[in-house]
Amino acid sequence: xxxxxxxxxxxxxxxxxxxxxxxxxxxxxxxxxxxxxxxxxxxxxxxxxxxxxxxxxxxxxxxxxxxxxxxxxxxxxxxxxxxxxxxxxxxxxxxxxxxxxxxxxxxxxx
Amino acid sequence: xxxxxxxxxxxxxxxxxxxxxxxxxxxxxxxxxxxxxxxxxxxxxxxxxxxxxxxxxxxxxxxxxxxxxxxxxxxxxxxxxxxxxxxxxxxxxxxxxxxxxxxxxxxxxxxx
Numbered sequence: 001x002x003x004x005x006x007x008x009x010x011x012x013x014x015x016x017x018x019x020x021x022x023x024x025x026x027x028x029x030x031x032x033x034x035x036x037x038x039x040x041x042x043x044x045x046x047x048x049x050x051x052x053x054x055x056x057x058x059x060x061x062x063x064x065x066x067x068x069x070x071x072x073x074x075x076x077x078x079x080x081x082x083x084x085x086x087x088x089x090x091x092x093x094x095x096x097x098x099x100x101x102x103x104x105x106x107x108x109x110x
Numbered sequence: 111x112x113x114x115x116x117x118x119x120x121x122x123x124x125x126x127x128x129x130x131x132x133x134x135x136x137x138x139x140x141x142x143x144x145x146x147x148x149x150x151x152x153x154x155x156x157x158x159x160x161x162x163x164x165x166x167x168x169x170x171x172x173x174x175x176x177x178x179x180x181x182x183x184x185x186x187x188x189x190x191x192x193x194x195x196x197x198x199x200x201x202x203x204x205x206x207x208x209x210x211x212x213x214x215x216x217x218x219x220x221x222x
Contacts, residue, residue, distance in 0.1 A: 031208045042116070042199060042214035043154075050208060059111065059211070090154070097142045097203045099210060101153040 003027065006091050006102035013081050014110050021076040021105050023091030031094040032074040034058070034066060036087040037104075043090065049074055081109045112137040114202050116213025123190055124221055131185045131216045133200035140202040143176065143183055148197040148215075157198075158185070190220045 004025045013019050025032060031050050035043040045058030047066035055066055063085060065077040078085055086109045092099040113136045121129050135143075144159035160167045160176045160183070167174045173186040183200060200213045 033210065035212070040119075040214065043212040045209065045211065048209065056209070058209075092154075094208060094210070097208070097210075098144050098156050098159065099146070099154070099201075101146075101155070103153050 004091055004093050004100050004102040006089075006105050008105060009103065010106045010108075012108045012110065015082060017078075017081045017109070019078040019081050019107065021078075021089055021091075021107070023074045023076075023102055024072050025074075025091075025093035025100070026072065027093065027095070027100070028071055029093035029095045029100070030071075032068060033092045033094070033099065034064075034074065034076045035090045035092065036060065036085075037090060038087050046076065046089075078107075081107075083109045085109050112140055112202055112204060112209070112211045114200060114211050114213040116200055116216055118216060119214065120217040120219075122219045122221065125191060127190055127220075128186065128188045129190060129218060131187075131198055131200070131218075133183045133185075133213050135181050135183075135202045135211075137202065137204060138181065139204050142203040143174075144201055144203070145174065145185055146199045146201065148199065150196070154199065187218075190218075192220050192222050194218060195220045 007022045033048040034046040044060045049068040089105045091102040116133045141162040146154040147157045148154045171188045197215045
């Protein structure tokens with residue numbers, strides 16, 4: 001089974017803080033995704049990538065940057081965190097449509 | 111872009127009952143529709159899928175129906191068990207770019 005590992009599991013920062021969420025997948029999937037999960041909104045796509053150096057804009061990209069440094073690693077960056085970005089963040093990878101998810105990072109912005 | 115609507119937002123049933131979860135999507139170019147289950151505190155896990163050239167797919171207690179004309183899907187879960195308590199998500203994937211859009215989820219609670 002595909003393995004997707006996210007770190008950290010929990011993160012607390014202050015408004016204006018700088019946060020990096022990490023995701024690594026070990027099955028050489030081409031596609032990787034960042035979603036945020038909020039009650040009433042389900043999963044909303046922030047950014048995705050189909051390979052190292054590639055970045056595609058999702059549906060809720062404002063306030064987020066992402067970088068795919070290798071086939072395995074996909075990072076989500078919040079350079080000026082705001083309370084509205086308090087959420088549960090999931091990374092996922094895919095080979096042909098079915099997504100394999102990480103365990104999530106719970107981010108709190110005070 | 112693609113939008114996916116999922117209803118109902120929550121369901122409470124007694125063990126043994128059947129439930130129906132509905133999803134509709136907007137982009138006729140979407141071709142692949144996997145569903146996921148998220149148990150409390152856990153990651154989402156794939157449970158069943160269907161492609162746009164199919165009308166029905168069944169696995170164990172899950173039946174997924176697809177109507178391409180109306181852009182509608184429905185997931186039927188029979189003989190529910192407390193272990194089925196989770197949030198269920200439908201999703202839609204287009205032909206290019208592999209952008210995957212999710213519905214807002216259905217929270218199912220099955221009481222013993």
